[in-house]
Every structure is written in C-alpha cells, then in structure tokens.
Amino acid sequence: MASTQDEQPDAPWHAAYPDPTSDVVFISREDVLALLNDSTLVAGKDYLLVDLRRNDHQGGTIRGSVNLPAQSLHPILPTYYNLFKAAGVRKIIFYCGSSGGRGCRSGGWFGDYLASQNDSDMQSLVLQGGIKGWVKAGKEYTDKMLEYNADLWA
Template sequence: MASTDEVKSATPAPWYAAYPTAQSEVVTISREEVLAMLQNLDGKSNTTRDFVLVDLRRNDFEGGTIRGSINLPAQSLYPTLPVIYSIFKAAGLKKVIWYCGSSRGRGSRATAWFADYLLSVGDTSMQSLALAGGVRGWATAGEKYVALMDEYDEAVWAKAK
C-alpha cells in the first residue's frame, strides 16, 4: 500500500505551478459596471472601445460567453503575456477584464499575472481587472445580462444556480 507522501508525489502539480506566483493584488470589477460599459457601446459606432473582456475557460467553455469577449485559455496565458500586452497596448485598451467560471481561480490568477506584467513594463495607463462572479455570476444575474451573451445555453446555467 502506498504511503500518503507517495500518493501526494504521484498527483501531478496543477498547470499554474509551472509559473511564478503573482505578486499583485487582484482588483475586481462588478458585473454591473461591465454591463454599463457594454450598454454604452451598444449601437454607437462612434464610441471607442477601450476595454477587452477575456474568457479564460478552455475545457469548460460551455453555456455561452459575454458578447465581444475573446477566448484565451488560462493554460497558455503566462508565456504569452508580452505578446498579449503588445496587442492590447496597440489597440489603445485601458482595461483588461479577465474571467473564468467564477473568477476565483484562473480569473484571479490571470488578473494578478497581467498586473505584475504591467508593473514590470511601467505601464500605469492600463488596468488588469477580474470580473466579480465570473461568467457564472453574469449568466445567472438576469435577463439584461443574458441578453449580452453569445451562444447562451440556458440548460448549462440552470445547473449553476
């Protein structure tokens, strides 16, 4: 019979263990504030979008996503931070809003990693924010939120309530 230490060592480390622990504090943004930002853009072609929503889900990418989000699975994020930053900077973004299912794991980790990167390059004009409650909180918050989702699947979110 295997000892507890042998079982622990046989368990693979989580994917994020290969990367440094983030030093920055996680700053969140409420879904109400993001909703208002999206509604301000709705139908206004002359409005400049200075934020991006980043859905970090990979294997659990189901039930829909917040309209206009890009999908960057968290597992590939850390090594690509310099490229992602360059793209976001060239686009003139001021806020990068990260989320996963709940924004307590991947969302928080990505938010802090990107904040660390912003500090390392001395960029004080861009913010790294975690969407409070993640996509699950968004999808279960009511019709005005669901109306701003692509590929919404009610059956998936009914299980999450």
C-alpha cells in the same frame, strides 16, 4: 497501479508559473454591463473581455469576449501586452467560471506585467463572480451573451 506515499499527485497547471504579486482588482458585473451598454465604447478597442475558460467554455460567453485559456496565458503575456497596447485598450477584464482561481491568477499575472512595464494607462481587472455570477444576475445579463444556452446553466 497502486500509489505509494512517495508519489506526488500531478501538480496543477499553474504550478509551473510564479504566484502573482499584484493585488487583484475586481470590477463588478454592473460596471461591465455599463461598458457593454455604452454606445460610445467598443469591445476590443476601449476594453477587452478575456474569457479564460478552456474545456468548460460552454453555455455562452459575454459579447465581445475573446477566449484565451488561462493555461496558455503566462508564457505569452508580452505578446498579448503588445497587442493590447498597440490597439489602445485600457481595460483588460479577465473572467472564468467564478473568477476565483484562473481569473484572479491571470489578472494578477497581467497586473505584474503591467507593473514591470511601468504602465499605469492600462488596467488589469477581474470580473467579480465570473461568468456564473453573470448568468445568475438574470436576463439583462444573459441578453449580452453570445451562444447563451440556458439548459447548460440549469
């Protein structure tokens, strides 16, 4: 079927939602590694890593992460917020492949929701460089992954 100039290409998935207004706050992979290495902290209790990948969720994920695809996040932000708040989680760390699109957008949306709740106890953070940066940082980082498959990262 031929395309006409009047037809618009399919809008990206995030076009249905407002642009985030909160500034994105990045956390370095070194700081996340320090959280993982701190035996006094527990993933899912003291901090939560949120892997936003959906179809590209291959090759492993950072230990302690939950997979919440970015495409499903915005409509259920209040539910996630209530779960995180009830659990006492203070740092929510979002990441995707490079944390340039889905990571920043989701971190911003969650930051917006925190602001709407006047919640200054919880932080919305984005892993700088995403999972790709994590893997490229070397063995010290890939050792902290579940189901790491080096062949898929080659």
